[in-house]
Amino acid sequence: xxxxxxxxxxxxxxxxxxMGSNCDHGLKPRFTALQGDLIVIGDWPERTEMCFLxxxxxxxxxxxxxxxxxxxxxxxxxxxxxxxxxSVRFHIEMPPGEYGWIFFAILxxxxxxxxxxxxxxxxLAAEYIDPDDESKLGSVVIGEDEIPFVRIVxxxxxxxxxxxxxxxxxxxxxxG
Amino acid sequence: xxxxxxxxxxxxxxxxxxxAQNASQTQTFTVRGKxxxxxxxxxxxxxxxxxxxxxxxxxxxxxxxxxxGLSPGTYEFxxxxxxxxxxxxxxxxxxxxKVSFKLLPKAFVSQPVIVTASRTEQRLxxxxxxxxxxxxxxLAERNYMTVDEAIRFVGGVTMSxxxxxxxNSTGYAKGVGARVLLMxxxxxxxxxxxxxxxxxAIPIGQIEQMEVVKSAGGALYGSNAMGGMINFxxxxxxxxxxxxISSEFGVWDKPAYExxxxxxxxxxxxxxxxxxxxxxxxxxIVLNLEEKTDxxxxxxxNYTRGQFFSKVNWDLKQARRLNFMLNxxxxxxxxxxxxxxxxxxxxxxxxxxxxxxxxxxTQFNVIYDGxxxxxxxxxxxxxxxxxxxxxxxxxxxxxxxxRLFSGxxxxxxxxxxxIVPFDGxxxxxxxxxxxxxxxxxxxGKRSAMGGAIYAQDEISAFQPLIATLGMxxxxxxxxxxxDYLGETYGQLxxxxxxxxxxxxNVAVRSNVGTGFRMPTMAELFSxxxxxxxxxxxxxxxxxxxxxxxxxxxxxxxKNRQSVDFAIFNNWYTNMIEPTPTGVGNQVQFMNIADAxxxxxxxxxxxxMGNVTKWVFNDRVVNLLSRANFNTSYMFTNPVNVTxxxxxxxxxxxxYRPEHTFMATASIDYWKHGNFIIEGRYSxxxxxxxxxxxxxxxxxxxxxxxxxxxxxxTMQLKVSNLLNWNYVEIERNIAPIRSFSTGxxxxx
Numbered sequence: 021x022x023x024x025x026x027x028x029x030x031x032x033x034x035x036x037x038x039m040g041s042n043c044d045h046g047l048k049p050r051f052t053a054l055q056g057d058l059i060v061i062g063d064w065p066e067r068t069e070m071c072f073l074x075x076x077x078x079x080x081x082x083x084x085x086x087x088x089x090x091x092x093x094x095x096x097x098x099x100x101x102x103x104x105x106x107s108v109r110f111h112i113e114m115p116p117g118e119y120g121w122i123f124f125a126i127l128x129x130x131x132x133x134x135x136x137x138x139x140x141x142x143x144l145a146a147e148y149i150d151p152d153d154e155s156k157l158g159s160v161v162i163g164e165d166e167i168p169f170v171r172i173v174x175x176x177x178x179x180x181x182x183x184x185x186x187x188x189x190x191x192x193x194x195x196g
Numbered sequence: 197x198x199x200x201x202x203x204x205x206x207x208x209x210x211x212x213x214x215x216a217q218n219a220s221q222t223q224t225f226t227v228r229g230k231x232x233x234x235x236x237x238x239x240x241x242x243x244x245x246x247x248x249x250x251x252x253x254x255x256x257x258x259x260x261x262x263x264x265g266l267s268p269g270t271y272e273f274x275x276x277x278x279x280x281x282x283x284x285x286x287x288x289x290x291x292x293x294k295v296s297f298k299l300l301p302k303a304f305v306s307q308p309v310i311v312t313a314s315r316t317e318q319r320l321x322x323x324x325x326x327x328x329x330x331x332x333x334x335l336a337e338r339n340y341m342t343v344d345e346a347i348r349f350v351g352g353v354t355m356s357x358x359x360x361x362x363x364n365s366t367g368y369a370k371g372v373g374a375r376v377l378l379m380x381x382x383x384x385x386x387x388x389x390x391x392x393x394x395x396x397a398i399p400i401g402q403i404e405q406m407e408v409v410k411s412a413g414g415a416l417y418g419s420n421a422m423g424g425m426i427n428f429x430x431x432x433x434x435x436x437x438x439x440x441i442s443s444e445f446g447v448w449d450k451p452a453y454e455x456x457x458x459x460x461x462x463x464x465x466x467x468x469x470x471x472x473x474x475x476x477x478x479x480x481i482v483l484n485l486e487e488k489t490d491x492x493x494x495x496x497x498n499y500t501r502g503q504f505f506s507k508v509n510w511d512l513k514q515a516r517r518l519n520f521m522l523n524x525x526x527x528x529x530x531x532x533x534x535x536x537x538x539x540x541x542x543x544x545x546x547x548x549x550x551x552x553x554x555x556x557x558t559q560f561n562v563i564y565d566g567x568x569x570x571x572x573x574x575x576x577x578x579x580x581x582x583x584x585x586x587x588x589x590x591x592x593x594x595x596x597x598x599r600l601f602s603g604x605x606x607x608x609x610x611x612x613x614x615i616v617p618f619d620g621x622x623x624x625x626x627x628x629x630x631x632x633x634x635x636x637x638x639x640g641k642r643s644a645m646g647g648a649i650y651a652q653d654e655i656s657a658f659q660p661l662i663a664t665l666g667m668x669x670x671x672x673x674x675x676x677x678x679d680y681l682g683e684t685y686g687q688l689x690x691x692x693x694x695x696x697x698x699x700x701n702v703a704v705r706s707n708v709g710t711g712f713r714m715p716t717m718a719e720l721f722s723x724x725x726x727x728x729x730x731x732x733x734x735x736x737x738x739x740x741x742x743x744x745x746x747x748x749x750x751x752x753x754k755n756r757q758s759v760d761f762a763i764f765n766n767w768y769t770n771m772i773e774p775t776p777t778g779v780g781n782q783v784q785f786m787n788i789a790d791a792x793x794x795x796x797x798x799x800x801x802x803x804m805g806n807v808t809k810w811v812f813n814d815r816v817v818n819l820l821s822r823a824n825f826n827t828s829y830m831f832t833n834p835v836n837v838t839x840x841x842x843x844x845x846x847x848x849x850x851y852r853p854e855h856t857f858m859a860t861a862s863i864d865y866w867k868h869g870n871f872i873i874e875g876r877y878s879x880x881x882x883x884x885x886x887x888x889x890x891x892x893x894x895x896x897x898x899x900x901x902x903x904x905x906x907x908x909t910m911q912l913k914v915s916n917l918l919n920w921n922y923v924e925i926e927r928n929i930a931p932i933r934s935f936s937t938g939x940x941x942x943x
Binding site for chain 2: 045046047048049050051053091095097113115
């Protein structure tokens with residue numbers, strides 16, 4: 021192949037590459053999200069260290085949560101529980117889809133570097149309940165054009181056992 | 197501003213000294229001459245420099261030059277032109293005289309000599325393992341700010357953020373546990389605590405040659421070389437005294453989407469450096485001082501880096517040399533771990549805005565080597581000490597800021613002896629001992645000691661077949677501490693390599709070998725919370741991981757044109773990967789029982805001299821004096837065999853692209869120009885921590901234009917021309933488009 025042919029080849033290959041890109045820019049902003057209010061009734065537990073609002077597609081059977089199921093989470097600013105606020109608005113960016121388990125979990129001060137860092141029934145302080153049937157978990161669909169709004173009530177005055185807990189499972193407590 | 201003021205004062209003193217020196221001399225002469233190519237055709241635009249003086253010239257259309265004002269004495273004339281091999285000659289000036297030079301095109305010089313694959317010098321085509329060589333000129337002409345940026349354009353090599361992978365050997369674990377052994381002048385540079393590569397500590401401007409060996413190197417280099425090796429060979433101090441001042445300045449473009457704009461400020465990055473080389477008697481010295489700052493294209497990612505590099509080369513009698521290298525680097529950088537969301541992909545959570553990491557890296561190496569009997573005996577002793585320290589302040593997602601620090605001291609001595617006992621054999625043997633001491637609040641106070649012995653015979657008695665047999669035994673002991681009872685790891689690694697020269701230009705190669713990697717302190721003992729929800733837990737019962745590597749390839753090489761094809765299959769047992777435990781929000785470094793990476797790689801390098809000649813008024817002008825074209829494609833199938841068997845479907849290893857493609861074209865044009873276009877493509881990868889995250893392929897194109905005039909070089913560069921947005925690891929947008937310019941001056 022003559023030298024000039026190589027130059028043509030380079031130019032053609034580059035042009036194809038550029039055209040193939042089609043003025044696209046790869047990853048794009050995505051605005052799909054879940055919004056809501058967390059309403060707190062009663063006093064925040066003293067041992068509260070970290071708080072998360074977490075969303076997964078469905079509630080798993082196992083006692084503790086596999087982090088790979090988490091599709092989105094929001095960590096509450098620490099002033100929320102330190103100042104004892106009774107409500108907080110949250111916004112969690114998440115991919116489109118149906119989410120059948122949206123819950124509020126609390127980790128205590130022993131959470132870091134121990135098995136207590138696992139999030140499970142014992143950390144479960146509240147869940148999103150179906151507004152039409154309080155015995156069921158609520159479900160939301162996140163699409164490109166809508167940001168669903170949910171309301172989660174956390175009542176610290178009574179132990180929260182969680183939807184589907186038949187009494188055999190551990191339930192929310194922060195005794196370390 | 198103090199740092200810049202000091203640099204300016206230094207530069208002023210240097211220039212002032214040079215001017216004063218010239219002013220004190222009176223009687224002067226002129227040296228004239230002609231510079232031609234191998235056919236005797238004149239070379240217009242060639243540069244003639246006299247290092248250590250401000251003297252120099254450039255040839256006219258007839259290839260003639262003249263350097264007036266030379267005092268009597270002996271000068272080193274350095275002649276260079278793009279597309280041609282540089283040459284140097286001592287010229288003694290006693291009166292007006294004529295000195296001519298002939299330059300050979302680069303396309304007609306011999307193939308590169310490598311030193312990494314067999315620990316001794318050998319021609320590239322004699323190596324039984326796939327090796328890619330990048331020379332200093334290629335690095336310089338592409339205007340890379342950092343070494344990891346350059347690595348991304350080497351065929352078969354991919355990066356996931358700061359974690360390098362050769363032929364997809366490595367995924368991503370925030371740098372921890374590299375399966376690629378990184379060396380400077382054959383001395384390992386991995387951190388003693390995490391085993392990671394500190395890219396910012398490698399002085400890119402001081403690299404003479406970069407060798408990438410793409411097969412398990414455990415039989416010669418031990419732990420960490422299971423996925424291959426990268427060896428940076430630094431420049432030898434130059435013969436004559438000289439200075440080089442260089443600076444780069446660039447701006448980050450706006451994000452491709454208005455929604456991602458987060459700052460009204462123009463985000464800039466800059467680098468300034470000064471290098472001094474000198475020879476005093478038999479001692480050559482190079483000193484280099486550099487500083488870089490970057491506002492970054494994203495929040496909480498800005499940095500300031502400084503580096504001092506020095507190398508002393510002492511040529512002793514009887515072909516012996518003593519080398520010292522001291523390299524000190526520091527960095528202060530933001531460290532927002534993940535984006536705030538894909539709606540604001542260049543921003544971090546407000547709690548992470550002030551997260552910082554301060555780090556310093558010190559490397560001190562001594563190499564004493566020599567040869568005798570016309571090179572039939574060669575030996576070296578290498579001693580090294582690396583001290584790395586970092587102190588980070590990372591938000592735990594609330595107002596609390598965790599302090600994570602680690603200091604690691606790694607020292608070692610490596611002695612090697614190579615002998616040609618009789619024709620057809622080259623025997624290499626050596627021993628190595630090393631020691632690591634760590635003080636960290638993430639892993640605790642830990643220490644370990646290791647040793648190794650290795651031997652290799654390169655048999656060329658049955659030409660055209662060259663066979664290489666080697667074996668290395670390693671042992672590492674991690675000392676007990678508190679509840680940890682200690683552990684001793686040991687491994688034997690054999691290798692067999694064959695090269696058959698089918699003809700003068702074609703060689704067929706194959707090799708089989710093993711590699712291994714002992715777990716690092718970070719993998720054994722890390723205990724921290726990462727990215728809010730995730731908790732990293734220690735796993736002190738990790739086993740060492742092993743690799744069984746097999747490769748076959750064919751290579752055609754002529755006048756620096758080459759075509760290479762390789763097929764490889766690497767099996768890993770007990771592969772260590774950060775793995776969600778599946779029973780909580782915990783991640784542990786775990787041994788994946790079985791993994792396999794099969795692949796093929798093809799590469800092409802084509803060089804052309806005098807591409808297009810233009811005859812104008814009977815004068816020959818090279819419009820395009822040289823063109824170089826490099827391309828590489830790799831396909832791999834990285835499979836987690838254990839998980840695949842469990843799930844009954846193919847489970848890919850994360851962070852490893854199936855397809856990667858790289859192409860570079862470098863064209864020297866007119867008299868003083870060089871234009872480079874380089875592109876790379878990687879297919880989208882699987883993620884580990886957030887497997888549901890969107891993944892796109894990588895399409896990156898860089899353009900670089902360079903102008904040379906005498907000792908002055910100017911560069912313009914556009915990086916990520918398409919402003920393509922992609923992530924190498926979850927929730928971290930890779931660099932967006934930037935524009936930069938650079939200037940350097942040698943005198």
